[in-house]
Amino acid sequence: MRFDPRGHPMVAIYDHATGEVISTATRIIDAIGDHKGMVTHDGTTVGTMIGRVGELDRQGPDIAIIVEGVTDGLAAVQTWPGGVILAAHSAGQLARVVAEAAPRLRVIRGWLLIVPDRGDAGVTAGLAALDDAEAAGLVLDADVHLVDLGEHQDLTAAVQAGWTWSWPA
Secondary structure, three states, X not given: OEEOOOOOEEEEEEOOOOOOEEEEEEEOOOOOOOOOEEEOOOOOOOOEOOOOHHHOXXXXXXXXXXXXXXXXXXXXXXXXXXXXXXXXXXXXXHHHHHHHHHHHHHHHOXXXXXXXXXXXXXXXXXXXXXXXXXXXXXXEOOOEEEOOOOOOOOHHHHHHOOOOOOOOO
């Protein structure tokens, strides 16, 4: 992580396949309304801000946790320290990250946890991501799970409130 001249945090966006930096995203700390960030370089938000699909391995980490944004990504690292955290740039990119990870998870017989925010955009993104997971052959409640954050808006808020994850029985 770096900071721009105004003190706003900047993170790299990495290509799913190569792991190369393809863009950067800046979080506008004092943002008003929905505009919280901006993207530089070629303007793409396709990729992940934390984690790479190539890290998934049957002999190593075989659980992918896909979240929205850097702060939820950091909360996911704390919540699932042995998993591969894939932080999408936004709700709009959640399904795209799932579409990249799901086929790999199917091959290695891994698990997928989708952690959308509770707002309208997050719910819509979570359902689209689930569709992509199922299109790749993953099965809801078997090898793909939508993580229920209870009343919390997002994973960061849930972790701050003491929420913990447990595998469904």
